[in-house]
Amino acid sequence: MQDVADLAVIGGGAAGLACAAAACRAGLDVVVLERTDRCGNKLAVTGGGKGNFTHAESPRAMAGRFDCDPRLIMPLLRKFPYQNIIQFFSSLGIEARIDGDGCVWPRGTDASGIRDALLREIATSGGSVKTGSRVTGLEPGWRIRMADGSTAARNVCLATGGASYPRTGSTGDGLALCRSLGLKTVDWFPALASLKTKDDLSELAGVTQPRVDMTLLVAGDEPRVADGHFIFAHAHVSGSSVLNLCGYAARGLAAGKTVVLRVNWVPDRRASDLADEFAAGRTKHPKKQLGTFLGAFVARRLAVRLCAMAGVPAERILAELTRAEQESIVRQLASTEFLIVGTEPMDRATVTGGGVSLDEVDLKTMRARRFPGLYFAGEVLDVWAETGGYNLHFAWATGIMAAESVAAGLGHDPNRPEQFGHVPASA
Numbered sequence: 001m002q003d004v005a006d007l008a009v010i011g012g013g014a015a016g017l018a019c020a021a022a023a024c025r026a027g028l029d030v031v032v033l034e035r036t037d038r039c040g041n042k043l044a045v046t047g048g049g050k051g052n053f054t055h056a057e058s059p060r061a062m063a064g065r066f067d068c069d070p071r072l073i074m075p076l077l078r079k080f081p082y083q084n085i086i087q088f089f090s091s092l093g094i095e096a097r098i099d100g101d102g103c104v105w106p107r108g109t110d111a112s113g114i115r116d117a118l119l120r121e122i123a124t125s126g127g128s129v130k131t132g133s134r135v136t137g138l139e140p141g142w143r144i145r146m147a148d149g150s151t152a153a154r155n156v157c158l159a160t161g162g163a164s165y166p167r168t169g170s171t172g173d174g175l176a177l178c179r180s181l182g183l184k185t186v187d188w189f190p191a192l193a194s195l196k197t198k199d200d201l202s203e204l205a206g207v208t209q210p211r212v213d214m215t216l217l218v219a220g221d222e223p224r225v226a227d228g229h230f231i232f233a234h235a236h237v238s239g240s241s242v243l244n245l246c247g248y249a250a251r252g253l254a255a256g257k258t259v260v261l262r263v264n265w266v267p268d269r270r271a272s273d274l275a276d277e278f279a280a281g282r283t284k285h286p287k288k289q290l291g292t293f294l295g296a297f298v299a300r301r302l303a304v305r306l307c308a309m310a311g312v313p314a315e316r317i318l319a320e321l322t323r324a325e326q327e328s329i330v331r332q333l334a335s336t337e338f339l340i341v342g343t344e345p346m347d348r349a350t351v352t353g354g355g356v357s358l359d360e361v362d363l364k365t366m367r368a369r370r371f372p373g374l375y376f377a378g379e380v381l382d383v384w385a386e387t388g389g390y391n392l393h394f395a396w397a398t399g400i401m402a403a404e405s406v407a408a409g410l411g412h413d414p415n416r417p418e419q420f421g422h423v424p425a426s427a
């Protein structure tokens with residue numbers, strides 16, 4: 001008779017590997033089914049290969065980074081604050097380094113090192129990993145169909161990820177698997193991706209501004225704000241500030257709404273500060289050209305573009321700048337508007353939105369509400385977060401939570417402190 005695993009984890013990415021490692025530690029018989037020939041392909045490229053794996057922030061602050069009702073996600077984040085995740089990885093031999101922005105990185109290793117530590121843990125605690133195993137069907141009970149056969153498990157954790165960077169294996173299979181079970185799903189969309197403007201900004205390609213404030217205006221919706229760096233790419237605008245607003249823009253565009261991005265290039269200056277600086281500039285350097293003067297605030301090429309948008313020649317010398325022209329320039333510096341007409345394609349999005357509807361899942365246990373023995377973890381769920389380590393945090397927390405729930409359901413003690421390194425949660 002065929003062995004029936006306690007838990008089959010479908011997808012050997014960040015969430016699936018964390019789930020499997022935690023379940024193996026709890027003494028479960030675990031098999032990971034991964035469609036590509038290597039686990040953790042996407043994990044290995046996170047944070048430019050350096051792996052920004054969580055964020056040093058309270059659960060409450062972190063909840064605000066996710067695109068879902070904070071009340072839904074708070075219990076999970078309280079149970080798995082960032083200290084808990086750091087401790088989990090420390091127990092696997094990965095120590096953490098926290099940078100000045102609160103981003104948490106592995107110390108002395110990289111994102112591949114995180115992947116390898118998880119795989120080591122699974123191997124040494126008796127788990128099995130089957131690569132080249134693409135799951136094509138699920139039957140409650142659970143029978144798991146693959147291209148070249150089938151297997152059975154008492155419990156299944158679906159951790160197939162989203163639909164971006166398909167070469168890493170994340171091709172969006174999770175939606176079809178869930179739909180075949182009749183689960184409610186939300187179509188994929190690019191949640192963290194660059195935005196396409198109506199205006200051709202290619203002459204600015206390569207220009208970056210280290211810190212801007214931005215507001216995304218979607219007709220009929222609450223304005224969304226973000227700050228961070230801003231990059232002009234060839235066909236898109238990008239940077240952390242833009243990525244964090246992309247999901248809302250994508251939703252607005254899909255609904256046929258007008259989407260406008262308003263950028264404040266000088267977030268640390270009020271209009272009155274700018275007026276003072278113009279007055280001082282006029283006195284000290286009356287012959288200075290406007291474009292050169294603006295170079296003190298923004299990159300030179302951007303300064304020239306802002307002059308054009310304000311309808312003032314960049315060559316105008318400060319002594320000859322009229323009050324109306326100055327006001328127009330100050331307005332541009334504080335609120336340049338770009339009409340947004342699209343996003344980068346899905347396959348290049350850092351994170352995808354959409355997935356299994358949260359209505360189908362108990363986020364306190366990661367259990368499917370309608371199917372005993374079915375669990376979810378990671379990006380396959382209809383949740384996404386800002387950049388900064390939050391998406392991986394979600395992958396670890398949901399993966400470990402699913403493992404703990406399966407272990408508890410099978411009568412194992414999932415909360416032995418030596419297993420998961422739980423620490424008291426702060427608010």
Ligand SMILES: Cc1cc2nc3c(=O)[nH]c(=O)nc-3n(C[C@H](O)[C@H](O)[C@H](O)COP(=O)(O)OP(=O)(O)OC[C@H]3O[C@@H](n4cnc5c(N)ncnc54)[C@H](O)[C@@H]3O)c2cc1C
Nearest residue numbers: 011013014015035046047135161169170378379389391392
């Ligand atoms: C370039 C880039 C950089 C990023 N940097 C960061 C960062 O620094 N910090 C951060 O927090 N987040 C980052 N992210 C996001 C983060 O990588 C994801 O949110 C995270 O990997 C999601 O984990 P997951 O396990 O849910 O999905 P994935 O990591 O996508 O793993 C899913 C796995 O399931 C497998 N699979 C899919 N379908 C099947 C099937 N039918 N059968 C079997 N296996 C299947 C896939 O091959 C894959 O291995 C980054 C993403 C990208 C693309």
